[in-house]
Amino acid sequence: MIKNKTDYINYLERDRIALEIYNDSISSKIKNFLFPNPVWTFEKRMRKLEYYVNCKNKGIYKLYILYIKYRYRAISVKLNFSIPINIFGPGLSIVHYGTIIINYTTRIGANCRMHACVNIGASGGEIQGPILGDNVYIAPGAKIFGNIRIPNNTAIGANAVVNKSFEEENTMIAGIPAKVLGNIDIKKLIRHE
Structure with missing residues (x-):
């Protein structure tokens, strides 16, 4: 969670690297200006809102927070x-825009790479959503629900239904219901420092 300006800058930089947004040449700066990546715009607004809500939530800043919330909601609706x-750690990479629904009690660690049509939430009247570790890859269509834990360095397969906790790291889980399919080198699926 962003707790100060240094965290805010660090989160933005790690998100930019994870999304592979480069500003290292004049041509890339022009391209990013003329054709901005909508997911990068979303992530920048999300991090800005997190920073102001967590660190500057008093006085005149409350009005500015309302404005940021309005802009964040607008792009959220646009991208579905x-x-x-305050769900994701640094290094978030949302690969495509499309339906992504996440429960407010869910927590996801650093370097998460996620595709479209993902649903992460609570289950059966419970309040607590899933807790996912660092370096987690979530393929398109995955459904993760319940008061469960997913360990670090885990890949969740396409259209998997994950409704129980797993303990072993460096694994690929998939299927309905999800089960461990084998070991995986997560560095091949996500970019992290």
Whole structure:
């Protein structure tokens, strides 16, 4: 969670690297200006809102927070995301825009790479959503629900239904219901420092 300006800058930089947004040449700067990546715009607004809500939530800043919330909601609706703030650690990479729904009690660690049509939430009247570790890859269509834990360095397969906790790291889980299919080198699926 962003707790100060240094965290805010660090989160933005790690998100930019994870999304492979480069500003290292004049041509890339022109391209990013003329054709901005909508997911990068979403992530920048999300991090800005997190920073102001967590660190500057008093006085005149409350009005500015309302404005940021309005802009965050507008781009969320445009991209079809339902993602509350303070869910993800640094290094978030949402690969495509499309339906993504996440429960507000979910927590996801650093370096998460996620595709479209993902649903992460609570289950059966419970309040607590899943807790996912660092370096987690979530393929298109995955459904993750319940008061469960997913360990670090885990890949969740396409259209998997994950409704129980797993303990072993460096694994690929998939299927309905999900089960461990084997070991995996997560560095091949996600970019992290």
